[in-house]
Amino acid sequence: MTDLPSPVMLHDTPRAPNPRRVRIFMAEKGISLPVTPVDIMTGEQFAAHKDRVGSHNVPALALEDGSFLTETVAICRYLEAFHPEPNLMGRDPLETARIEMWSRRGEVQLMFPVASVLRHGNPAMAVMEEQCPAWAEANGPRVARGLVWLNASLEGKDYLAGDRFTVADITALVTVDFMRTIRTPVPEEHGATHRWLERVRARDTLVP
Amino acid sequence: MTDLPSPVMLHDTPRAPNPRRVRIFMAEKGISLPVTPVDIMTGEQFAAHKDRVGSHNVPALALEDGSFLTETVAICRYLEAFHPEPNLMGRDPLETARIEMWSRRGEVQLMFPVASVLRHGNPAMAVMEEQCPAWAEANGPRVARGLVWLNASLEGKDYLAGDRFTVADITALVTVDFMRTIRTPVPEEHGATHRWLERVRARDTLVP
Numbered sequence: 176m177t178d179l180p181s182p183v184m185l186h187d188t189p190r191a192p193n194p195r196r197v198r199i200f201m202a203e204k205g206i207s208l209p210v211t212p213v214d215i216m217t218g219e220q221f222a223a224h225k226d227r228v229g230s231h232n233v234p235a236l237a238l239e240d241g242s243f244l245t246e247t248v249a250i251c252r253y254l255e256a257f258h259p260e261p262n263l264m265g266r267d268p269l270e271t272a273r274i275e276m277w278s279r280r281g282e283v284q285l286m287f288p289v290a291s292v293l294r295h296g297n298p299a300m301a302v303m304e305e306q307c308p309a310w311a312e313a314n315g316p317r318v319a320r321g322l323v324w325l326n327a328s329l330e331g332k333d334y335l336a337g338d339r340f341t342v343a344d345i346t347a348l349v350t351v352d353f354m355r356t357i358r359t360p361v362p363e364e365h366g367a368t369h370r371w372l373e374r375v376r377a378r379d380t381l382v383p
Numbered sequence: 384m385t386d387l388p389s390p391v392m393l394h395d396t397p398r399a400p401n402p403r404r405v406r407i408f409m410a411e412k413g414i415s416l417p418v419t420p421v422d423i424m425t426g427e428q429f430a431a432h433k434d435r436v437g438s439h440n441v442p443a444l445a446l447e448d449g450s451f452l453t454e455t456v457a458i459c460r461y462l463e464a465f466h467p468e469p470n471l472m473g474r475d476p477l478e479t480a481r482i483e484m485w486s487r488r489g490e491v492q493l494m495f496p497v498a499s500v501l502r503h504g505n506p507a508m509a510v511m512e513e514q515c516p517a518w519a520e521a522n523g524p525r526v527a528r529g530l531v532w533l534n535a536s537l538e539g540k541d542y543l544a545g546d547r548f549t550v551a552d553i554t555a556l557v558t559v560d561f562m563r564t565i566r567t568p569v570p571e572e573h574g575a576t577h578r579w580l581e582r583v584r585a586r587d588t589l590v591p
Contacts (some may be wrong), residue, residue, distance in 0.1 A: 179477050201477075240478075245423075249483040255474030269387050275457040280438075283582075307523075309517035323423030 182254065183208075184237035186228060188213045188220075191285065192353045193247045194234045195383070200251045201344050202259040202380035211237075218302050248278065251342055270337075277336040277343035280328070285321035286350040288314040292357045294333045318359055322368070325351075329367040333374060340375065348375050390414075391446035394436060396428075397591070398419045400561045401455045402442045407553050408459045410588035412466040419445075426510050443513065456486065459550055471550045478540065478545075485544040485551035488536070493529035494558040496522040500565045524565055530576070533559075537575035541582060548583065556583050 185201075185208045187194050201208070214231045220231040225342045228235045232245035236253065244250050256263050265271025296306040296311030325347060328335060335344040351361060351372065361368050375381075393416045395402050409416070421441045423431045428439040436443045440453035444461065452458050463472050473479025490559030502512040533555060536543060544551040557571075559569060559580065569576050583589075 179475065204497075244480050244484055246484040246487040249480040249487065252483060253476050253480035256479075267387060268461050272452050272457040272461035275460060276452055276454040279454040279457065306523070307517055307521040309515055310521065313513070313515040313518065 178236035179256075180240035180242070182208055182236050182257065184209050184211055185238050186200070186211045186213055186235040186237065186243075188215045188233045189383070190299060191215060191233065192290070192349045193253075195349050195352075196247050196342075196345050197234045197236075197250055197254075198382045199349065199380055200254065200263060200342060202382045203261060203263060203268075203340075203345075203378075204254065206254060215303060219284055234286055248275075248342070263340070263345070274336045274341045274343050277328075277341075278346045281325075281335065281343060281346040281350060284324045285318070286346065286353075288317035288321050289350055289354055289357060292318060292359075293353075297356075303340060318354070318357070322359075322361060322365060326365040326368045329371045331367075334371070340378070342374070344371075348372070348381070387464075388446035388448035388450070390416055390444050390465065391447045392417050392419055394419045394421055394432060394441060394443040394451075396423045396441045399441065400498070400557045403557050403560075404455050404464075404550075405442045405444075405458055405552050405589070406590045407557065407588055408462065408471060409549060410590050411469060411471060411548075411553075411586075412462065414462060414466055422433065423511060425506070428511070456483075456550070470549070471553070473549075482544045482549045482551050485536075485549075486554045489533075489543065489551060489554040489558060492532045493526070494554065494561075496525035496529050497558055497562055497565060497567075500526060500567075501561075505564075516541060526565070528560070530567075530569060530573060534573040534576045537579045539575075542579070548586070551582055552579075556580075556589070 185197070187198070187210045197360070215233060220233050224233065225231045228243045228245065230245045233246065234250060236244040236250045238244065244253055245356050252264060265274045278304040292311050294300045295306045295308060300306065306327070332338070334340050334344050335347050354360070363370070393405070395418045397407070421427050423441060428441050432441065433439045436451045436453065438451070438453045442458060444452040444458045446452065446471070452461055452476065460472060473482045499502045499522040500519050503514045503516060505591070506512065540546070542548050542552050543555050562568070569580070
């Protein structure tokens with residue numbers, strides 16, 4: 176591990192869900208890094224940020240060898256190698272695969288539909304997306320089905336991937352919180368989701 | 384490792400890209416498993432398959448403890464733990480993160496747009512997708528941009544994640560091959576992509 180380049184800087188932006196996933200992941204592990212802010216509402220990710228990083232993706236993790244990592248889950252996996260505790264991505268191959276499966280399902284079933292409603296339906300997002308209003312509309316029912324999926328997935332479990340808090344919960348929680356941008360609340364009758372939200376929101380690592 | 388449940392069965396379907404990613408991954412490692420076929424063109428994934436597996440996702444890996452793994456990359460990561468060679472997902476944290484990053488980028492930049500054109504634009508896909516024709520149309524230019532991204536990403540490299548064949552190449556290759564379903568060829572002038580295709584297609588593991 177000592178031969179590997181350390182993370183030295185996080186290129187970050189407030190409010191967007193993927194950067195917050197990484198911030199909460201770091202808070203869970205007590206990792207603190209200097210931050211270069213990227214203003215995605217003015218399109219900086221397609222200009223100065225892309226020139227620096229080689230990709231428009233935010234967040235981006237700068238390493239001491241001068242290279243960058245992007246893609247939220249790849250960044251989290253790298254950070255976990257440097258700060259293994261508390262474990263958030265699995266301690267053995269089966270647990271690792273299950274956590275990855277649940278985090279992916281959270282992305283596909285809920286995060287992508289929520290993001291599609293916002294990015295294709297909100298005029299303020301036109302700076303970052305070639306918008307397709309019909310796709311925003313089509314994703315309203317997908318969000319509703321995603322919430323049903325989440326509630327069913329949490330039935331009889333304390334956390335999304337099983338009996339402890341993992342990166343899968345971070346994916347799902349950040350998405351549920353982000354639903355305020357599309358004015359969609361978790362339905363009152365989704366008891367399992369509400370119990371999980373209460374459990375997860377008691378943590379002191381849920382940085383904005 | 385000996386305490387972990389072994390894979391005993393692959394629930395699989397021909398022609399779809401994600402199942403093929405797993406089949407090629409297994410062929411690279413010389414893994415052979417009994418197969419339960421799922422007919423996704425008649426909607427079996429939403430009926431008998433979902434009853435068995437607890438999810439409509441195909442492929443699904445059945446384990447000897449009776450549980451199932453879904454999500455292509457989670458399945459691949461589990462299989463890699465059982466058959467570490469040839470390594471396809473990284474030998475150290477940095478390589479692992481970079482391969483995950485490139486595989487993800489391949490999904491987001493190219494695979495999702497290609498799948499959206501097909502699933503939302505081809506009437507035969509109505510059995511598996513609530514179709515939004517405007518989204519199919521919006522993804523035509525996204526596929527074109529994804530191909531430009533792929534060619535630029537392959538410039539000066541032998542493989543997508545660097546100097547050896549990895550799961551990131553499987554993601555990209557399966558997607559390029561799948562573009563025949565939307566009748567989109569790789570533009571002739573994309574030299575880096577064509578050189579990479581020639582290199583990758585020389586492998587004897589590219590099962591259909």
